[in-house]
Amino acid sequence: MTAGPDIRAAGRRQTVALSVFLLVQTLGTVFFVGDVVGDLQEDPTSVHFIFEAVVTAALVLGILFGAFALRRTVELLRAQDQALAVAQGALSDVIEGQFTAWALTPAERDVGLLALKGLDVAEIAELRGAAQGTVRAQLTRIYSKAGVSGRAQFAAFFVEDLLGQGLTPAA
Amino acid sequence: MAAPRTLTAAPSLWDPVVRLTHWGIALAVVINAIFSDGGSLTHVTLGWLAMALLVMRLIWGALGPAEARFSAFPPNFAAGLRHLRQLRSGKVRHYPSHNPAGALMIYAFWATLSVVIVTGLVLTGGATPMQVAEQKAAVASGDWSALIAAGDGESSDEDRGMRHTAEEVHEVAANLLLFLAALHILGVVLESRAMRRNLVAPMLLGDRDQ
Amino acid sequence: MKLKLLAALALSMTPFAALAMPAIGDMIGTEPVAAKAALEKAGCPVTEFEAEDGKIEAKCKDAATGAAMEVYIDPATGKVVDIKAED
Numbered sequence: 108m109t110a111g112p113d114i115r116a117a118g119r120r121q122t123v124a125l126s127v128f129l130l131v132q133t134l135g136t137v138f139f140v141g142d143v144v145g146d147l148q149e150d151p152t153s154v155h156f157i158f159e160a161v162v163t164a165a166l167v168l169g170i171l172f173g174a175f176a177l178r179r180t181v182e183l184l185r186a187q188d189q190a191l192a193v194a195q196g197a198l199s200d201v202i203e204g205q206f207t208a209w210a211l212t213p214a215e216r217d218v219g220l221l222a223l224k225g226l227d228v229a230e231i232a233e234l235r236g237a238a239q240g241t242v243r244a245q246l247t248r249i250y251s252k253a254g255v256s257g258r259a260q261f262a263a264f265f266v267e268d269l270l271g272q273g274l275t276p277a278a
Numbered sequence: 279m280a281a282p283r284t285l286t287a288a289p290s291l292w293d294p295v296v297r298l299t300h301w302g303i304a305l306a307v308v309i310n311a312i313f314s315d316g317g318s319l320t321h322v323t324l325g326w327l328a329m330a331l332l333v334m335r336l337i338w339g340a341l342g343p344a345e346a347r348f349s350a351f352p353p354n355f356a357a358g359l360r361h362l363r364q365l366r367s368g369k370v371r372h373y374p375s376h377n378p379a380g381a382l383m384i385y386a387f388w389a390t391l392s393v394v395i396v397t398g399l400v401l402t403g404g405a406t407p408m409q410v411a412e413q414k415a416a417v418a419s420g421d422w423s424a425l426i427a428a429g430d431g432e433s434s435d436e437d438r439g440m441r442h443t444a445e446e447v448h449e450v451a452a453n454l455l456l457f458l459a460a461l462h463i464l465g466v467v468l469e470s471r472a473m474r475r476n477l478v479a480p481m482l483l484g485d486r487d488q
Numbered sequence: 489m490k491l492k493l494l495a496a497l498a499l500s501m502t503p504f505a506a507l508a509m510p511a512i513g514d515m516i517g518t519e520p521v522a523a524k525a526a527l528e529k530a531g532c533p534v535t536e537f538e539a540e541d542g543k544i545e546a547k548c549k550d551a552a553t554g555a556a557m558e559v560y561i562d563p564a565t566g567k568v569v570d571i572k573a574e575d
Binding site for chain 3: 422437
């Protein structure tokens with residue numbers, strides 16, 4: 108049971124370390140380019156300058172690839188975090204995270220959770236001391252933000268994960 | 279039935295690159311604007327560090343995860359003003375990345391920082407910190423010839439005028455940065471209050487929940 | 489007698505302070521020993537030389553006003569390119 112958090116912590120440390128390294132790469136390249144620019148003004152046709160230009164190109168490519176790789180690592184770790192959270196039965200955390208991704212308001216989060224729990228509009232309205240029309244409007248907004256057409260599809264988002272369909276990166 | 283949907287990996291605010299560049303630039307700007315003397319080796323080195331951090335953040339804005347990209351917080355004056363009004367009423371809309379007022383602050387800051395950096399490069403003649411260190415060491419030991427760069431001609435009145443202008447712009451822009459920083463801190467306090475969350479924590483430590 | 493009076497008047501008009509600092513374009517020198525002597529002669533004894541932004545910055549004290557000044561010298565030509573008060 109302790110494997111989960113340890114892997115997560117290790118993953119977080121790795122992304123921080125990779126970020127620091129990317130920063131060092133960028134620093135080194137910026138300083139190197141600063142030096143090379145001086146040579147450019149003196150003799151752009153010399154072998155020395157051509158060599159420096161090639162090295163600069165390689166360093167810049169290194170940064171770009173490093174940034175790509177770091178982004179992939181960050182996204183992979185987040186996807187892993189999601190999968191681990193589901194595996195450990197922390198579905199409510201996953202739901203909260205998904206609600207945040209959809210930018211639901213605090214009221215919408217409450218209503219959404221109650222809807223997932225199976226309460227109908229009347230029950231939700233009574234629980235929250237609100238009018239049924241209000242709850243209906245909130246649900247409509249929630250479905251719109253989630254990009255679903257109704258309550259069944261809204262629930263399907265989370266049921267899919269429980270059935271172990273796995274995670275694929277969002278389009 | 280529609281294609282099986284899956285959970286998107288929720289944005290985790292904030293990734294290490296965003297945090298490192300944010301605090302790195304903040305530190306460099308504060309030290310250079312308040313403590314280090316213009317033209318000193320410390321000042322030039324921190325200036326180059328800020329430049330590298332800015333470059334890295336801009337690359338990340340093009341290549342990074344969704345919430346770090348420019349597309350996640352586009353400059354939008356109408357939305358920004360709307361958000362400030364909401365801030366006044368104490369109830370704000372939530373955003374998966376920077377809110378629109380924050381976004382405007384970010385772009386204002388990056389633009390002003392760029393002006394400071396460019397004028398700084400003009401003033402130093404594009405010398406890297408290593409070159410500046412060499413020059414200072416040379417003069418300290420009495421060798422003035424080390425400062426003579428190939429292609430140096432007579433310094434004209436125009437050159438002097440340009441240098442004075444660059445120096446003025448550098449100082450004004452640096453002061454503007456400090457003003458923006460103060461405004462930013464105020465904004466973070468108000469936003470934290472309205473969202474009832476400590477917004478400094480995610481920018482300092484990242485998402486501790488995940 | 490008129491000539492003497494005119495000469496005396498002309499001398500009294502000259503601001504005294506102008507004699508205590510070099511002017512932009514003056515030849516000072518391309519190495520520290522000569523430059524130090526020239527600046528002292530021009531009325532601003534040097535306390536130290538530094539490199540700043542590719543020029544030589546001479547920190548000196550204006551003999552007339554006592555103000556701390558910075559005289560910038562182009563190392564290639566040895567001439568004064570800028571004069572500022574120390575801030």
